[in-house]
Amino acid sequence: xxxxxxxPKFRILKIGQSMTLQCTQDMNHNYMYWYRQDPGMGLKLIYxxxxxGITDKGEVPNGYNxxxxxxxxxxxxxELAAPSQTSVYFCASSYVRPQNTGExxxxxxxxxxxx
Amino acid sequence: KNQVEQSPQxxxxxxxxxxxxxxxxxxxxxxxxxxxxxxxxxxxxxxxIMTFSENTKSNGRYTATLDADTKxxxxxxxxxxxxxxxxxxxxxxxxxxxxxxxYGKLTFGQGTILTVHP
Numbered sequence: 087x088x089x090x091x092x093x094p095k096f097r098i099l100k101i102g103q104s105m106t107l108q109c110t111q112d113m114n115h116n117y118m119y120w121y122r123q124d125p126g127m128g129l130k131l132i133y134x135x136x137x138x139g140i141t142d143k144g145e146v147p148n149g150y151n152x153x154x155x156x157x158x159x160x161x162x163x164x165e166l167a168a169p170s171q172t173s174v175y176f177c178a179s180s181y182v183r184p185q186n187t188g189e190x191x192x193x194x195x196x197x198x199x200x201x
Numbered sequence: 202k203n204q205v206e207q208s209p210q211x212x213x214x215x216x217x218x219x220x221x222x223x224x225x226x227x228x229x230x231x232x233x234x235x236x237x238x239x240x241x242x243x244x245x246x247x248x249x250i251m252t253f254s255e256n257t258k259s260n261g262r263y264t265a266t267l268d269a270d271t272k273x274x275x276x277x278x279x280x281x282x283x284x285x286x287x288x289x290x291x292x293x294x295x296x297x298x299x300x301x302x303x304y305g306k307l308t309f310g311q312g313t314i315l316t317v318h319p
Contacts (some may be wrong), residue, residue: 088242128205128309130243130289150307176244184294184307185232192244 088112092177092193098201099167106117107162107196109177117188119144120152122173123195129176132187135160136183167200174198203228205310207291213316218281222313223293224274229240230298236265236276239312248276248289281317288312 093108113120116137121129131144135154149171152162160179164171177195182188205226214220226234231259233252249258249265251274257266263280291310305312 105278126311128311130309131307169216176243177295183297185296187250189250190245190248190307193241193248 090177090179090191092175092196094192094196096197097133097199099164101167101169101200102191103167104163104165105198107164107175107177107198109193110190111160111177111179113119113162113181113191114156114157115179115181115191116157117183118154118161119177119178119180119190120150120162120174122146123176132162132175141174144185160173164198169200170184172198172200202305203293203295203308205291205293206310207289207296207310207313210311211314211316213318214281216281216283216317216319219317220278220281222276222289222291222315224276224310226272226274226291226293226308226310228272228293228295228308230296231269232294233270233291234265234273234274235294236263237290237292239290241287245290248298256279278315281315281319283319286315286317287313 090111119134123129133152135141166185168185178188178190180188184186208223208314216295236248236252241285251258264277290312295306
């Protein structure tokens with residue numbers, strides 16, 4: 087039972103470097119999400135997708151990009167890393183929309199540090 | 202502005218004792234309220250989901266209540282165990298429009314950190 091798998095678990099980047107956080111789910115969920123979690127704060131939505139080929143911005147999209155070429159994969163791209171992007175990133179998926187009580191399944195998180 | 206406030210920020214209890222965590226929200230229009238458990242270094246895991254018409258829901262030793270009139274929820278943990286040590290997050294979903302790509306925005310509380318001591 088893999089569920090939602092994120093890689094890498096930890097990464098240190100230098101300012102200005104780029105990287106991609108990988109996320110894949112094996113539950114055939116239409117909806118996928120990327121959140122960031124900062125200390126003492128609630129999770130904030132970066133981007134979400136309602137199906138392959140469809141993505142949209144969340145609350146804090148600046149500095150990030152996403153793509154959804156397949157139902158399973160939803161990678162998050164950081165183009166020019168900045169210290170403000172130091173955070174723990176969570177990928178999640180759901181079968182139906184959250185407003186329809188669709189349960190969210192989260193990955194284990196990717197801890198990113200930008201120095 | 203949609204907000205979810207949780208209290209207390211942290212709580213320490215002895216194993217075997219009960220505790221109650223609080224959640225107040227201002228999300229509108231309301232769709233549903235969820236409680237998640239997040240172990241240190243792990244992703245959140247769903248405990249309960251309640252809609253407007255539900256005022257209590259249980260999941261083993263966890264019981265959530267919802268008062269949609271006062272916009273308050275609580276999570277009661279009975280006979281606590283060491284494994285209950287975690288952050289508990291209250292999340293409220295707004296009711297989005299019925300357009301095809303609306304997903305129903307989730308607003309997350311900051312969490313209550315529960316520590317259970319032997």
